Amino acid sequence: MKRIFLIALLGSAFPAMAHRLPMPANAPASYQAECSSCHMAYQPALLPANDWRKLMAGLNEHFGSDATVDPKNGAEINAFLERNGGDPKRLGSAGTPPRITQTRHFTHHHHEVPPKFWRDPRVKSAANCEACHSAAAKGNYSEHDIAIPELRE
């Protein structure tokens, strides 16, 4: 009886591991250098490969800014993102232009967040993962490590 209880207890811990999303070990330095100044360097698993390809092909009009990179870095970053893109069936459609925050995967995980939290000046935008997930850059999106309680004040 005790063994079954122990196994059930351990088994219930596994869902928490689903919120670890580390950056692949083979990430080129150019990805951080070129893609982490205006927003964090998003883990490639957050979008499917073909959506990453679309974004990289349209960097001159990247959500209102010209984010073009030189061809060499662009090719390297594009290859990295496509190689490590997420499962489109699991993520859902990201829309046009592709937005991580529009995937079913994102909206499902954030459906309890009140709209006013996204507008809080400490957050500003749903693209700002680190405002609530302070360890997002390290791949930790655990719901137990979120700064939301501060927004409730």
Added chain:
Amino acid sequence: MRAIPAVALLLASLACHAETPQQIRQIYVSAAAGQPAGFTPSAQRGDAFFRQRFAINDKMPGCTSCHTDSPLNAGQHAVTGKNIRPLAVAANAERFSDPAKVEKWFGRNCKEVVGRACTPAEKADFITYLSEVR
């Protein structure tokens, strides 16, 4: 216009090295020297330029939109909210040490905020201000 190839060549020659802000500034001063004759960079002009509001981009009317009123403080991207490390050298020793990075961000931000390329004189003034502000 003739200054642009000169600046590009000078920057290319330094591209592999870490430089001091003074060395990087000197590139722009040299390029600007041809323009009003006897140009001397000015931190005061750089300060004024930092605070100027341009009419190009309503989300980012000026440098302060992301870098805040004090370049010694951390900033926040006006659209995404992403934290931006301080721009002043006194608060962030890495600033203005990589010529390629300096040119890249002048290129992007001047186009987006000022609506045109910044002149070598403006860049020299800007770097002077950010190197000296405490």
